[in-house]
Amino acid sequence: MTIEQVINKFRQTHPLTDTQIIEKTYLFVKEAHHNQIRLNGEPRLEHLLQTAYTLAELKLDTASLVAGLLHDILEYTPIKLTQIEKQFGNEIAFLVEGITYIDKIRYHKRDKAAKDQVENIRKILLAMAKDIRVILIKLADRLHNMKTLDALPKEKQKRIALETLEIYAPLAYRLGIGELKGQLEDLAFPYVYPKEYQEIVDQVKDRYSQNKRYIEKITPSVKKTLTKKGIRVIEIHSRTKHYYSLYKKLLRYDMDWHRIYDLVALRIIVPDIENCYAALGIIHKNWRPLIGRIKDYIAIPKHNGYQSIHTTVFCQEGKITEFQIRTPQMHQKAEHGIAAHWHYTEKRGLKDYIRQAIFREKSEKKSHQLIEELTWVKQLQEWQKEQFSSPDEFINSLKIDFLKDRIFVFTPNGDVIDLPEGATPIDFAYEIHSDVGDQCTGAKIDGKMTTLSEQLKNGQVIEIITQKNKKPSRDWLKFVKTSQAKSRIKNYYKKN
Numbered sequence: 001m002t003i004e005q006v007i008n009k010f011r012q013t014h015p016l017t018d019t020q021i022i023e024k025t026y027l028f029v030k031e032a033h034h035n036q037i038r039l040n041g042e043p044r045l046e047h048l049l050q051t052a053y054t055l056a057e058l059k060l061d062t063a064s065l066v067a068g069l070l071h072d073i074l075e076y077t078p079i080k081l082t083q084i085e086k087q088f089g090n091e092i093a094f095l096v097e098g099i100t101y102i103d104k105i106r107y108h109k110r111d112k113a114a115k116d117q118v119e120n121i122r123k124i125l126l127a128m129a130k131d132i133r134v135i136l137i138k139l140a141d142r143l144h145n146m147k148t149l150d151a152l153p154k155e156k157q158k159r160i161a162l163e164t165l166e167i168y169a170p171l172a173y174r175l176g177i178g179e180l181k182g183q184l185e186d187l188a189f190p191y192v193y194p195k196e197y198q199e200i201v202d203q204v205k206d207r208y209s210q211n212k213r214y215i216e217k218i219t220p221s222v223k224k225t226l227t228k229k230g231i232r233v234i235e236i237h238s239r240t241k242h243y244y245s246l247y248k249k250l251l252r253y254d255m256d257w258h259r260i261y262d263l264v265a266l267r268i269i270v271p272d273i274e275n276c277y278a279a280l281g282i283i284h285k286n287w288r289p290l291i292g293r294i295k296d297y298i299a300i301p302k303h304n305g306y307q308s309i310h311t312t313v314f315c316q317e318g319k320i321t322e323f324q325i326r327t328p329q330m331h332q333k334a335e336h337g338i339a340a341h342w343h344y345t346e347k348r349g350l351k352d353y354i355r356q357a358i359f360r361e362k363s364e365k366k367s368h369q370l371i372e373e374l375t376w377v378k379q380l381q382e383w384q385k386e387q388f389s390s391p392d393e394f395i396n397s398l399k400i401d402f403l404k405d406r407i408f409v410f411t412p413n414g415d416v417i418d419l420p421e422g423a424t425p426i427d428f429a430y431e432i433h434s435d436v437g438d439q440c441t442g443a444k445i446d447g448k449m450t451t452l453s454e455q456l457k458n459g460q461v462i463e464i465i466t467q468k469n470k471k472p473s474r475d476w477l478k479f480v481k482t483s484q485a486k487s488r489i490k491n492y493y494k495k496n
Helices: 003-011 020-032 044-057 062-070 081-088 090-103 114-130 132-147 154-174 178-192 194-228 243-252 273-286 328-341 350-360 364-385 391-401 425-432 434-438 474-478 483-495
Strands: 235-240 264-269 309-314 320-326 408-410 416-418 440-445 448-450 462-466
Touching (some): 003 020, 003 044, 020 044, 020 062, 062 090, 154 178, 178 194, 178 243, 178 328, 194 243, 194 273, 194 320, 264 328, 273 309, 320 328, 425 434, 434 440, 434 462, 434 483, 474 483
Parallel strands (some): 264 320
Antiparallel strands (some): 235 264, 309 320, 408 416, 440 448, 440 462
16 A cells, blocks of 8 residues: 555545645654564554555545554654644644554453443543544554454454454444445454354355346346436446345344345445435336335434335346445445545534534435434533443443444443344343353343343343253243354253
8 A cells, every 4th residue: 555545545535635744644654663564564554554545435534544644653653642742733633642542442242340341332432422533543443453363363363353343343333334344344253253254155155156147137127127217327236245244134034045135235326315216116116026125214214324225026037136225425324424424624523514514415304314413423422521430320321322223232241242133031141151041040131020032122231040950941942033042952952
């Protein structure tokens, strides 16, 4: 990677912006990190350039790229924050300090120190609340670190990959940065779940190529059908599902590949919302839709702001095919999330951003959605001012809004447990440990007793009640969701 490539990418979305400060920063870090080699054998400068390039891809501002180039300066050189502040100004120094602050956090999935665990997550969110660019720079940094993870010792690989899967990828998702979230998950997947990853890779290889060939085959005729009816198709292309996203969906469907219809989907981009619905009508008129498989995320966006229409139809040759229909603005937001429209200028604050964003939007509905998204950021800013008296208090605040669109639940110790939709306390128990699952006699959700078949909801605190010498019930197989829980129960009765 070269600084010229970074600047060229940056100019694609900031053609009138002076890039002199970026070039100056590059020369500064080149000298500061002179002869520094990372464990993978590459110069540290390469990592800094890769980070800056990702930030340019996310369409971020000059200050973000400068801070991205400087993000390792405090940790790996004798240079102090006061020097950065003097040479680059308060804004850059603030961002660099925030990234360094996050870098000191270490995340362990089942660390018994509940207060430390919760405090670590809180630090990430609070750094993010002060300036959203801090976490965006950290995500770009983490992306390249994950690409070079194989150079680290095994124990570090697992820890960093787990941290990526359970903290940084969900943050990318909550910010609406779908492509970055998918990349982070796929890079972490083989280190956290190597066996499951290999199984997915082995099984998906032929399926991907077959599906892709079919989508490429039908694309011209689909475009022709829409064009004949007056729909201007700006772009039409295939979308391949990420490995980890596929794995999680298979878990929800009991590893039944026949229920996966969106391995490769056909994405259609049209000029406006009216054309989205018109295209949907034409598709349904020509190909019979599957009942219950139409999702209107334009009328009801996801909590992270994602908008699109998804429909699954019996397409040409009778093959079940998923279509995704959206506008160019929706596509940019789906790929880059909040970063797609977070274009800072010097001294621009949140109020200015909201005002300008509303001015840019053509409809009252879109303005409302944008404000809702930024209300979430403002809430994080309010959290910065609060002092939480206990891990429970923090978790309660966290679950009210931050994890709304994630199926994450908590142990009483504050550990984050990731489960598929529809998971039950039994699934949760087996995720903790096979013995906890086997000996489960009851469960509490947020301190209240519940049935073992109750479907868990995002953000709940789950407590499992166990009894020594208790054995699992065959009846659990009727309602458990995860393959792990099913396998443990079946194996128990095979052995006993």
